[in-house]
Amino acid sequence: MISLEDWPCAAVRNADLAARTTLKVGGTTPLLLEPGDPEELRRAVTWVRERGFEVRILGGGANLIIADGEVPGPVIATDRIRRAFRYVPFELRMDLGGSREEEEADPFVEVQPRQHFPESEPTPRLVAWAGASMPGLVGMSKRLGWSGIEGLAGVPGSIGGGVAMNAGGSWGDLWDAVERVRVIDETGEFKDLLRADCQPSYRNGNLGGAIVAGVVLEFEPSHPRVVDEEVRRYLLHKRQVQPVTEQSAGCVFKNPDPELSGGRSAGQLVDEAGLKGRTRGGAQVSEKHGNFVVNRGGATAADVLALIEEVRQEVASRFGVELATEVKLWGV
Ligand SMILES: Cc1cc2nc3c(=O)[nH]c(=O)nc-3n(C[C@H](O)[C@H](O)[C@H](O)COP(=O)(O)OP(=O)(O)OC[C@H]3O[C@@H](n4cnc5c(N)ncnc54)[C@H](O)[C@@H]3O)c2cc1C
Missing domain, CATH: 3.30.43.10 (Uridine Diphospho-n-acetylenolpyruvylglucosamine Reductase, domain 2)
Structure with missing residues (x-):
């Protein structure tokens, strides 16, 4: 209790x-x-x-x-910690009567600009608290005409989860657009980390158990129409290859080392093993993408986990490849 x-x-x-x-x-x-x-x-x-x-x-x-x-x-x-705002450059803070101490004190605290931002910023940035939604941030960057996270279009979740998982795809990784992350470390204190401090890798932000409190994202100036077109292109592709309208947890398995899998992705291995459409209770290996398990209604976690284990074993016995899960498991 x-x-x-x-x-x-x-x-x-x-x-x-x-x-x-x-x-x-x-x-x-x-x-x-x-x-x-x-x-x-x-x-x-x-x-x-x-x-x-x-x-x-x-x-x-x-x-x-x-x-x-x-x-x-x-x-x-973290879904109530969802503020996202423009980073106020130092010069503008000075115009607003700010001081260097203020700037150094906390970039994660929003300064209300009492004037317009400059027409163009060489390195535009957004500050997002951990619970800010990634689709929401893609929408913001689109409206501002800032390029950098278009590939996250259609990737659900929070920016904190995205940084912890190093969300990404064939376009690159979220961490490519990260300038710094504010974490809560093992002593319970805030600490700012740069990319070089973490060395994120494939689907791993490599935070060593630290908790993401906020993120500063860095962009390239572009144009709303150009960013919008890119976002649409990614969304269209996602709709073509992933079961985006069904309930899922994204890719179940990490892609294996191509040397071991003959260059095949986890989804291709599942597909070649003839496991698409395999069902356990309300859980099913997606007919559209072999690396997705979908909830067709009324699935339990036990159904999903049993199906994942079945797929893992069949792929291992057919191809000798041990698939590791990308999804995080709680209480299992
Ligand atoms: C339809 C669909 C499509 C998807 N497409 C992609 C894709 O293209 N690329 C991709 O990479 N992923 C994809 N995913 C998976 C998912 O969107 C990402 O992994 C996303 O980053 C998860 O974020 P989240 O906030 O939902 O994390 P959660 O699922 O809530 O958590 C995942 C892990 O991150 C940890 N975590 C969450 N917040 C924090 C925090 N603030 N600090 C520290 N740890 C934290 C959790 O404890 C957990 O271990 C997809 C998922 C779906 C359903």
Whole structure:
């Protein structure tokens, strides 16, 4: 039983988690903490650690399979920490009566500009708190005519989850557009990390367990029409190859080393093994993309996990390739 003295932020008892994932499976948490800003997130993380629980951060739930039943301990949801705003350049802060100390104090705190931004900025930037939605940020960059994250079009989830997972595709990785990340480290303090500090790799932000509180994204100046066209191109491609209208958690498996798989992706291996359409309860290997498991209605986490294990074993016995999961598993 979790004692609720000294609540660090808004919270819900016995919260359903399935509804907060894109696959729509999973059980409950005894306590869902819902911080509203980075400082509350920091306090919530500390609160959870001090009580001896594992820190579980729920972003958009778009790459997560949560077991049926109760997750042992609290879950921290970031969806209320969703501010995203333009980075105010130092010169403009000075015009606004700001000071160098202010600039150095905290770029993650929004300064309300009382004048227009310059017509063109050489390195335009957006500041996003952890729970800001990636589709929302793509929309912002499109309206501003800033290029850099068009490839994220159609990738659901939060920017915090995107950075932790290093979301990406054939176009590149989210981290290519990251200038810096503000994390909550193991001591419970904020720390700013640059790309070189983390060395992110394929679907791994390499944060060493640190929690993302906010991100500064860096763009190339372009034009709204040009960015819009690119976004549409990516969306169209996604609709053609992925089951985007169905409930899923994105790609289940990481692509294996091409040397071991003869250059085939995880989806191709599943396809060649004849596993597309394979069903367990309400869970099915997508007919459209072999690396997606979809919830066709009423699937349980047990259905999904059994199907994933079946696919993994069949691919291993047919091709000698051990597929590793890209999706994160909770309570399994
Ligand atoms: C239809 C569909 C298409 C997709 N297409 C792609 C694609 O093209 N490319 C791709 O890379 N992914 C894709 N995905 C997967 C998913 O969108 C990404 O992995 C996304 O980054 C997940 O973000 P999230 O906020 O939903 O993370 P969650 O699913 O909530 O969490 C995933 C992991 O990140 C951790 N996490 C979340 N927030 C934080 C934080 N603030 N700090 C530290 N850790 C955190 C969680 O604890 C968990 O371990 C797709 C998913 C779907 C459903």
